[in-house]
Amino acid sequence: MSESLDDLRRDIDSLDEELVTLLGQRAELVRKIGHRKADAGTPVFDPGRERDVLARVTAINPGPYDDDHIQAIYREIMAASRSLEEPPRVGYLGPPHTFSHQAAQLYFGRLADLTPLNSFRDIFDFVDRSPRMSGVVPIENTTSGTIGETLDLFVTRMVYIQAEIQLPVSHNLLALADSPAWARVFSHPHAIAQCRGWIERHLGTTPILEVASTAEAARRASCEPDAAAIGPLSAAEAFGLEVLQQDIQDIASNRTRFYVIGDKPAARTGRDKMALMVAVHDRVGALHDVLSCLREHELNLSFIQSRPSRLKPDDYIFFLEMTGHPDDAHVQDALHVLAESTVLTRVLGAWPVKA
Numbered sequence: 001m002s003e004s005l006d007d008l009r010r011d012i013d014s015l016d017e018e019l020v021t022l023l024g025q026r027a028e029l030v031r032k033i034g035h036r037k038a039d040a041g042t043p044v045f046d047p048g049r050e051r052d053v054l055a056r057v058t059a060i061n062p063g064p065y066d067d068d069h070i071q072a073i074y075r076e077i078m079a080a081s082r083s084l085e086e087p088p089r090v091g092y093l094g095p096p097h098t099f100s101h102q103a104a105q106l107y108f109g110r111l112a113d114l115t116p117l118n119s120f121r122d123i124f125d126f127v128d129r130s131p132r133m134s135g136v137v138p139i140e141n142t143t144s145g146t147i148g149e150t151l152d153l154f155v156t157r158m159v160y161i162q163a164e165i166q167l168p169v170s171h172n173l174l175a176l177a178d179s180p181a182w183a184r185v186f187s188h189p190h191a192i193a194q195c196r197g198w199i200e201r202h203l204g205t206t207p208i209l210e211v212a213s214t215a216e217a218a219r220r221a222s223c224e225p226d227a228a229a230i231g232p233l234s235a236a237e238a239f240g241l242e243v244l245q246q247d248i249q250d251i252a253s254n255r256t257r258f259y260v261i262g263d264k265p266a267a268r269t270g271r272d273k274m275a276l277m278v279a280v281h282d283r284v285g286a287l288h289d290v291l292s293c294l295r296e297h298e299l300n301l302s303f304i305q306s307r308p309s310r311l312k313p314d315d316y317i318f319f320l321e322m323t324g325h326p327d328d329a330h331v332q333d334a335l336h337v338l339a340e341s342t343v344l345t346r347v348l349g350a351w352p353v354k355a
Helices: 005-040 047-059 067-085 099-108 120-129 148-156 189-194 196-202 214-223 233-239 286-296 329-341
Strands: 089-093 113-117 134-141 160-168 172-175 184-187 208-210 227-231 242-245 255-262 272-280 301-308 316-323 344-352
Touching: 005 067, 047 067, 047 344, 067 099, 089 099, 089 120, 099 113, 099 134, 099 160, 099 255, 113 120, 120 134, 120 148, 120 255, 134 148, 134 160, 148 301, 148 316, 172 214, 172 233, 184 189, 184 214, 189 196, 189 208, 189 227, 214 227, 214 233, 227 233, 233 242, 255 344, 272 286, 272 329, 286 316, 286 329, 329 344
Parallel strands: 089 113, 089 134, 160 344, 184 208, 184 227
Antiparallel strands: 134 255, 160 255, 172 227, 172 242, 272 316, 272 344, 301 316
């Protein structure tokens, strides 16, 4: 005879007791590590170690939980563990229930002290002026491209990229109730750009009004029965809106990549990616010389973006991402060559590559 429902529940209760006991033992080890870090002046946040933990528990996962479930559980365990050492403070572009908020929660866990800020500049200042703080800022989206404002702030702020977050971005039509026609639709400019095709096909001449965030769009729609918003599902739940259409973004695999920034560079892990800021004179072959240097030192380039220099008229700044870490010998050789042939070469940070 198969086990009864009560028997199965008693088995779960027994396992829960074991799990809580083991989590307590793990937490005691975390406390000891915290004391060692404090004595050595080592930062609590260690993206390389956390990457390795996620890779290891994923590798030994026997199922039936899939790998995403296991990683989500362990992200929250690690977030709780960090709070035992020192609760992390993380600035993001507010208000709550935006995609930046989701990215910060995804990486740092829901137990982190997540601080909504009003602008990218405020996030950079939050990190630059406050030791041991972190920030989450978007760098590029698969539909709308690179966020130039984020790149520009690296020129004037001494912060370091410590990790990256890849967030799937789903946009949805939200409102208090369905309607055959809307007087107006609110959303953030980036969300509007990422849904442009759907908007043209389904909303016609309906006024599309830009607001400061997708969360603000949802808030406005919750106050105006003849209005709708384009935003995330979390905003619909927060402001009591119905989800009328899901996944209206033009590219199904729409993703936004975020940087995690801090006041210190991340340690080398052996499987790293790094970012450089290189300023060059406006002359023929300047960029070619930079790229040739990277090729000669076997640095695999994965991202390049140019911005007008704010340091000197007619010069340009290039932001580059590539494999490696500044502590690698061949990277140090490349940086030495670049320093001699450019106006400015600065390492913006390095971070562990997802295993």
